[in-house]
Amino acid sequence: MGQWTSTVGAAQLARQLGSRQGPFRDGAAGGRRVPAYRSLADSVRLLVLEGHVPVAARLPAERELAAALAVSRTTVAAAYEALRGEGFLESRRGAGSWTAVPAGSPLPTRALHPLPPEAAGTMIDLGCAALPAPEPWLSRAFRAALDELPPYAHTHGDYPAGLPVLRQALADRYTARGVPTMPEQIMVTTGAMGAVAAICRLFAGRGERIAVEAPSYANVLQLMREAGARLVPVAMADGLAGWDLPAWRQVLRDAAPRMAYAIADFHNPTGALADEGQPRQLVEAARAAGTVLVVDETMADLVLDEGVEMPPPACAFDPAGGTVVTIGSASKAFWAGLRMGWVRAAPDVIRSLVAARAYADLGSPVLEQLAVTWLLGGEGWAAAADVRRDQARSNRDALVAAVRRHLPDWEFAVPHGGLTLWARTGGLSGSRIAEAGERLGVRVPSGPRFGVDGAFEGFVRLPFTVGGAVADTAAARLAAAARLVESGSPAGVDTPRTFVA
Structure with a gap:
């Protein structure tokens, strides 16, 4: 399915351009003269590549943008022509111009696929944001689960909503966070991905619009694409500032998506944390638009620095669960091998999810549910x-x-929690760095995996999965990969080694 086509107004684009560069006048950079049209074209291209202006968005007419920027129409026309020549703009007479990414742009590497066991000794894997199990708690949890298993072994073992004891424990956990919750508002799933898949089947059939952050969690984006959804990207705020609420309100109002997916706590991949007022505002905007807001809380327990003010959970502003559907998981806070997730929503939504499960995975493993129940019931969690x-x-x-x-030109904001660092690669193609890095013994996912239709080419995601000397070796190998890309060695003859002038 195609992406929803948005429209970027002249005033809106002028504000976005002005926050990065401007006014657009002939000038000098690096000892060379830079025409105003070239500066404008480069700035628009950067907005597209970093996801601040969606791919396939309709840009304002030349005359309108010229007036908003207080430049000549000739400057805007020349900038548009340069963008068309580079493949970042498509135009049709009488219909306008739309942003694009060039044909033949580098494809993301296989960095998010599991590393083959035989490669573990030679390859540093930065493709997966997961850590080893926190022992001795994993072993203790499963020993306790085995002690509790015999009564369940005498049943059919099929609990599509989840074990009653685990549903109660999860409801109690939400209640302790200040959100009164009944077990009837909980469904246990096979990991957070199982939760997202079930929610998409219920709320977002083929062709439905789903608003997603740009960038967002790559695996969820791919799941939604394969379900036939039309993804509507919503740019994140700069740095670690969380959501861009005006952008969310505009998309919810104009696109009227059936569903929205957002990560409030230590966003994957950027590490951003929503501020105190943002969850309430986003819930209000979603309720006004009639959009089901799916909030992923899988990183909420991973606060890494002291003094971090966590925002209230989004479900606190919709405790009945009619607008906000919350996803949680043991995979990030505990261990990825413990594929236990859950959904919190209104009881009627939970009943619908449970009924549909008969045609999916039927239920989650009993032993793992008992292990999570033990963790939640005492000091284990x-x-x-x-x-x-x-x-x-x-x-x-x-x-x-x-x-x-090793990479002093790379830019990033250090997050206060979560498991990922979102790094700007100094003007080089993140896809090409990932391609070269894999040949040099380090796997890293490039930015386009986390965007919609080719954005974020100038980024890579670095997870907090290695430390000490291994982290230093990984950075050294990435630096070597970047040098190869800069020299043109790993790039095809028809593909530029950089993505900005």
């Missing part, structure tokens, strides 16, 4: 989360230091 936070914090600090040492 908090203690395991402490171990996980210590691991992630140490790895984050080592990775940040290594990247700053």
Whole structure:
């Protein structure tokens, strides 16, 4: 299915351009004269590549943008022509101009696929944002689960809504966070991806619009594409500032998506954290638009720094669960091998999800559910989360230091939690760096995996999964890959080695 076509007004585009560069006058850069049209074209291209202006968005007419920028129409016309020549703009007489990405743009590598076991000794895998299990808590949880298993072994073992004891434990967890919750508002799933898949089947059939952050979690975006959804990208705010609420309101109002997917807590991949007022505002906007807001909380336990103010959960502003559907998981806070997730929503939504499960995976494994129940029932969850936070914090600090040492031109904001660093690659193609890096013994996912239709070519995602000397080696190999890309060695003859002038 195609992407929803948005329209970028002249005033809106002028504001976005002005926040990065302007006014657009002939000038000099790096000792060379830069015409105004070239500066404007480069700035528009950067907005597209970084996801601030969606691909396939209709741009304002030349005369309108010239007036908004206080430049000549000739300057805008020349900039548009340059963008058309580079493949970043498509135009049709009488119909206008739309943003695009050039044909033949580099494809993302296989970095998010599991690393083959035989390659583990030679390849540093930065494709997966997951850490080893926090022992001894994993072993303790499964020993306790085995002790509780015999009564369940005498049943059919099929619990499509989840074990009643786990549903109660999860409801109690939300209630302790200040959101009164009944077990009837909980469904246990096979990981967070199982939760997203079930929600998409219920709310977003083929051809339905789903608003998603740009960038967003790559695996969820691919799941939605394969379900036939029409993804509507909504740019994130700059840095770690969380959501761009005006952009969300515009998309919810204009596109009227059936569903929206958002990550409030230590966003994947950027690490951004919503501020205190943003969840309430987004819930209100979604309710006004009639959009089901799916909020992913899988990173909420991974606070890595002291003094971090966590925003209230979005479901606190819709406790009945009619507008907000919340997703949680044990995979990030505990261990990816424990494929247990859950959904919190209105009881009628849960009943519909459970009924539809008969045609999906039927239910989640009983033993794993009992293990999570044990973790939630005592000190296990908090203690395991402490171990996980210590691991992630140490790895984050080592990775940040290594990247700053080996790749001083790369730009990033250090997140206060989560498992990922979103790095701008100094004007080089992230896809080409990933391609070269895999040949040099380091796998990393490039930015376009986390966007819609080719945006974020100038980024890579670096997870906090390695530390110490391994982090330093990984950064050194990425630096070597970047040097190869800059020299043109790994690039095809028809593909530019950089993505900006």
